[in-house]
Amino acid sequence: MNGNIETIYLHLDSISPEDFPEVDYEFYSYFSEKYGYAENYDSNVPECVTAFMILEDWYGCWFRSGVWTFYEYYAGKKALKITADFLKKYADKEMSDIFESGIHEYNNPEYKNSDYPQEWIDESEKIDFWIEKREKEIFSFLEKILIDNKKEICGKTNTTLMDSI
Numbered sequence: 001m002n003g004n005i006e007t008i009y010l011h012l013d014s015i016s017p018e019d020f021p022e023v024d025y026e027f028y029s030y031f032s033e034k035y036g037y038a039e040n041y042d043s044n045v046p047e048c049v050t051a052f053m054i055l056e057d058w059y060g061c062w063f064r065s066g067v068w069t070f071y072e073y074y075a076g077k078k079a080l081k082i083t084a085d086f087l088k089k090y091a092d093k094e095m096s097d098i099f100e101s102g103i104h105e106y107n108n109p110e111y112k113n114s115d116y117p118q119e120w121i122d123e124s125e126k127i128d129f130w131i132e133k134r135e136k137e138i139f140s141f142l143e144k145i146l147i148d149n150k151k152e153i154c155g156k157t158n159t160t161l162m163d164s165i
Contacts, residue, residue, distance in 0.1 A: 005030055005154050012146060020139045027146060028056050041079040048149035050079050051086035052142060058099065059138055062131040067102060068124035072114070075106035090148075091141060098130050 008026045015023055031053055032038075035045045038053035054074070061070035074080045080103060087096040104120050105111075131138065146153065 009146075009150055009154065012143070017140065017143060018136075020143045024056065024139070024142060028053065038079055039074060039077050041082065043078075043082075046149070046152050047082055047086050048145050048152060050082045051090075052145045054079050054083040055099075055138065055142060055145075059131060059135075062128050066124060067127045067131065068116075068121060071102045071104065071120075071124065072106040075104070090145075095134075095137070095141065098127055102127050 008023070008030055011026060012020075012023050031049050035041060035049065035053075038050065038057060041050040041053065057074075058067060058070050061067050061073075084096070084100050084103065087099050091099075101123055102120075104116075106116065106120075
């Protein structure tokens with residue numbers, strides 16, 4: 001792995017919030033190696049890790065090709081529902097609603113040729129715009145996930161170290 005999780009948390013603790021994008025990939029890489037691909041996440045992966053990874057992919061797809069590709073790829077996957085439920089509990093209502101607004105049946109055989117309803121495409125463009133305008137808020141929420149859940153993420157065995165970072 002790129003490092004142990006405690007070292008990655010120490011790196012997170014040493015930076016300012018605006019520098020979070022410089023360290024989030026370390027967590028992404030760690031979780032990918034530990035748990036595999038996010039599309040396969042289910043109840044065996046901590047909910048906070050699933051939400052972190054899925055939201056990273058959501059943001060990344062917006063940045064690269066448009067968020068509709070994210071929803072198309074994750075259609076019908078448990079990780080999408082786990083993340084939507086996590087957002088309902090821990091994110092502000094606007095973020096939760098905007099994330100959920102893009103969830104459709106992209107995996108429905110009726111749309112095998114990617115002939116999706118225009119309404120879905122229009123919604124994805126609204127989501128793209130929302131993400132673009134709220135990048136800082138998204139990164140702040142991703143950082144909050146990591147900070148609020150560090151004991152769960154790191155395991156509860158080394159609580160002295162975890163309390164210090």
